[in-house]
Amino acid sequence: MIRRALPLLLPLLLWQALTLSGQVPPYILPAPLAVAEALVADRALLWTHLLVTLSEVLMGLGIGLLLGGGVAMTTSLSPRFERLSRPALVASQALPVFVLAPVLTLWMGYGPAPKVAMTVLLVFFPVASGLRDGLASTPAEVLDLARLSEASPWRALLWLRLPHALPHLGAGLRIAVTYAPTGAVIGEWVGASKGLGYLMLMSNARMRIELLFAALILIVAMTLVLNLTMDRLLRRLRM
Amino acid sequence: MSPHGLGGTVRLGGRVLLRDAALRLAPGWTCLLGPSGAGKSTLLRLLAGLEVSARLEGWREVPERIGWMAQRDLLQERLSLSANVQLMARLRGQAPDPARAAELLASVGLAGRDEARPAELSGGERQRVALARALFDEAPLVLLDEPFSALDPARRAAMQTLAHTALRGRQVLMVTHDPAEALRLGDRIYLLRDQRLEPLPPLAPPHPRPMGDTELALAAAALLARLSEAA
Numbered sequence: 001m002i003r004r005a006l007p008l009l010l011p012l013l014l015w016q017a018l019t020l021s022g023q024v025p026p027y028i029l030p031a032p033l034a035v036a037e038a039l040v041a042d043r044a045l046l047w048t049h050l051l052v053t054l055s056e057v058l059m060g061l062g063i064g065l066l067l068g069g070g071v072a073m074t075t076s077l078s079p080r081f082e083r084l085s086r087p088a089l090v091a092s093q094a095l096p097v098f099v100l101a102p103v104l105t106l107w108m109g110y111g112p113a114p115k116v117a118m119t120v121l122l123v124f125f126p127v128a129s130g131l132r133d134g135l136a137s138t139p140a141e142v143l144d145l146a147r148l149s150e151a152s153p154w155r156a157l158l159w160l161r162l163p164h165a166l167p168h169l170g171a172g173l174r175i176a177v178t179y180a181p182t183g184a185v186i187g188e189w190v191g192a193s194k195g196l197g198y199l200m201l202m203s204n205a206r207m208r209i210e211l212l213f214a215a216l217i218l219i220v221a222m223t224l225v226l227n228l229t230m231d232r233l234l235r236r237l238r239m
Numbered sequence: 240m241s242p243h244g245l246g247g248t249v250r251l252g253g254r255v256l257l258r259d260a261a262l263r264l265a266p267g268w269t270c271l272l273g274p275s276g277a278g279k280s281t282l283l284r285l286l287a288g289l290e291v292s293a294r295l296e297g298w299r300e301v302p303e304r305i306g307w308m309a310q311r312d313l314l315q316e317r318l319s320l321s322a323n324v325q326l327m328a329r330l331r332g333q334a335p336d337p338a339r340a341a342e343l344l345a346s347v348g349l350a351g352r353d354e355a356r357p358a359e360l361s362g363g364e365r366q367r368v369a370l371a372r373a374l375f376d377e378a379p380l381v382l383l384d385e386p387f388s389a390l391d392p393a394r395r396a397a398m399q400t401l402a403h404t405a406l407r408g409r410q411v412l413m414v415t416h417d418p419a420e421a422l423r424l425g426d427r428i429y430l431l432r433d434q435r436l437e438p439l440p441p442l443a444p445p446h447p448r449p450m451g452d453t454e455l456a457l458a459a460a461a462l463l464a465r466l467s468e469a470a
Contacts, residue, residue: 144289151330155332159329163317163318
């Protein structure tokens with residue numbers, strides 16, 4: 001138990017030692033104990049903002065999965081759509097989506113919408129490209145069965161391509177779930193009145209650095225929990 | 240039943256695989272032997288209407304439905320055995336018929352395993368499911384592309400007997416590189432070599448010959464010697 005906790009405990013001890021040494025002022029780096037205190041004392045506040053961010057992330061994941069999955073399946077069904085959409089897909093991957101955050105806020109207001117949109121942008125690509133690659137890599141001899149039964153493209157997709165592509169979709173989802181919280185938090189940084197990203201900026205402005213670190217820790221924890229949950233779920237689905 | 244088959248010239252790039260020849264099928268087993276690369280599988284795929292890089296200049300006569308067994312069993316790992324047996328029908332958009340799938344699974348020795356997954360089966364059992372899948376359609380023409388070649392000799396013999404019984408009365412074309420297999424099962428045997436389809440004398444019925452059959456063993460040895468000479 002101690003051996004397993006050591007990699008976590010050691011940096012914490014170093015951190016505490018650093019703050020006790022007096023070399024770093026607390027408004028730059030608060031002591032871990034002070035952060036822990038903030039986590040407990042402000043738990044109600046932190047919890048409210050955590051739920052806001054979490055709901056943005058979950059919505060973004062859901063919509064991103066639907067959009068990415070839909071585009072990948074349409075690509076597989078229609079070669080023409082594939083030709084038309086490929087440049088846009090590649091361009092959308094090369095685009096640093098973070099620069100879109102202010103524009104999204106300008107268009108969609110200060111509510112959850114631009115945060116969800118930001119998350120969707122980050123989730124969309126790994127899901128779409130993962131599923132598309134999976135669908136396209138179905139072995140030719142398996143597709144022989146579609147030819148022999150004169151299956152419609154839709155039925156071939158459902159019975160032959162999709163089952164083959166599920167592990168590829170799973171890989172895409174594992175990446176997507178790591179990116180998703182970043183999208184929501186950046187959306188909140190640009191303009192929000194709720195959420196952990198907003199709380200980080202607020203705490204910074206009010207010199208409550210220990211609260212800023214508490215929010216940061218919660219974002220990391222939320223990401224880890226989302227990752228583990230997704231991994232469990234995908235394993236159960238053999239993806 | 241109209242005579243199914245194909246004829247003409249088959250070209251693969253600049254190469255001629257078959258020059259002005261015809262492969263006519265009839266009820267029972269037709270076996271196609273030949274050295275690797277002669278184009279046995281290409282011919283089978285042309286007949287099945289599957290994608291090939293070769294071109295057929297000639298005629299092709301096939302029924303609407305064709306049964307298919309490849310070297311790999313092509314079972315879908317995420318589907319139950321029952322769903323795998325019904326796969327071709329589902330791809331065609333037909334309603335599911337689990338009762339018939341269960342019947343066919345039982346007929347290949349997998350009674351009660353309807354809900355099992357392919358991963359739970361041995362290689363031989365997997366090919367049995369592939370056979371049941373080919374049987375489900377009741378296709379008058381069944382094409383086999385070395386379907387038993389990956390099995391150990393004992394299982395291979397058992398599978399040959401099972402397939403022969405199950406496919407009785409249909410037109411079967413099997414590509415194989417094993418002379419003993421062709422002699423054991425074939426009512427007609429062709430050797431695809433040097434752009435020609437050379438008919439070889441089959442053993443007298445009944446097929447399949449028992450594995451311990453001396454005549455089969457001698458004929459197989461003689462045929463193997465003949466094939467090796469040419470190679």
